[in-house]
Amino acid sequence: MVTNDNGDRLAPRREVLLQARCRKSSWHVFSVELGDISQGGCSIIGSAGNFEVGDIVQLRITGFRPLKAQVRWISGDCVGVEFQSALTRAVIDDLAATYGIAIRVGSVPC
Known part of the structure; x- marks a missing residue:
């Protein structure tokens, strides 16, 4: 996670409901659901x-190149991953516009 000197995130999270494929190895590929995404990672x-x-994983979102990422935290049934290469703000805005969901305060699971 990219943070400033105060420990604050440098890129805001955008709430989404997005299906992706996760590859842990050549034989271990499975579907996952992303709950939020930022330039530096996702849940x-x-x-x-x-x-x-x-864990080092590769996430595949339809229409995008595979994203290499590392699992940084696990909390309950949520997993946080950090992308090895940051996404552009334009990509995040496009994903949020297409797959973004309205979230009530306190309803985000991660």
């Missing part, structure tokens, strides 16, 4: 049992 909801902190 995966409902799949924590498939991950360990430190």
